Amino acid sequence: MRLDAADRQLIDSYQRNLPVCERPYEEMARTLGLTEEEVIQRLSALQEQQVLSRVGPVFEHSQAGASLLAAVAAPEEQMDLVAARINRAPGVNHNYAREHTYNLWFVMTAPDEDTLEERLDELEHQLKLPMLRLPMVEGYHIDLGFDIDWEALP
Incomplete structure (x- = not known):
């Protein structure tokens, strides 16, 4: 191309x-x-x-409300179903499968900490699965831009 x-x-x-x-x-x-x-x-x-x-x-998420990395341990045979339910929850992004006991990981955002906790509690109740909640302790900025050498490309 x-x-x-x-x-x-x-x-x-x-x-x-x-x-x-x-x-x-x-x-x-x-x-x-x-x-x-x-x-x-x-x-x-x-x-x-x-x-x-x-x-x-x-966005610098800490300036735009509250967020948290969370994970659930979904039974293998229910992975797609559980992932779809997580994706429908308000504020969810970055939902991905991992090879671990907690095998579905996602980030949830909300306007504030109280709303975030309510959303996580509701989702955990709906899923009927244990949820690991991992608040950010220290932030890191990863620059996702790349300087491209167009002349070196085929």
């Missing part, structure tokens, strides 16, 4: 500093000399081609 100059510029320009405004794609388009529709179409195509896996901001 060949990416044209506009695709490369879009990727390079917005791995970081995605505009946080009412019309982010319009703002990106203005900067890149494209239309808003072109930006949306290009991002969609890049996702369909699996060049990009996600388009969206990464």
Whole structure:
């Protein structure tokens, strides 16, 4: 797959500093000399081609409410069912399977600690499974942007 100059510029320009405004794609388009529709179409195509896996901001979660890493020990034969139920709970993201007694791990967010605890309690009650709750003790910032040497790519 060949990416044209506009695709490369879009990727390079917005791995970081995605505009946080009412019309982010319009703002990106203005900067890149494209239309808003072109930006949306290009991002969609890049996702369909699996060049990009996600388009969206990464927030400093401690500034945006409360969150917690949690895990449940789901019976193997119920993994898909339990995962689907977890995914329907408000504020859940990053739900993934692990090879461990606690085999489904997810992050839950909420506007505040009380709401977070209520959501976790409700989900644990619905699942009827033990839940491991792992509050963050220390935060680490992982920069997910990459400097791409376009000339070195085939």
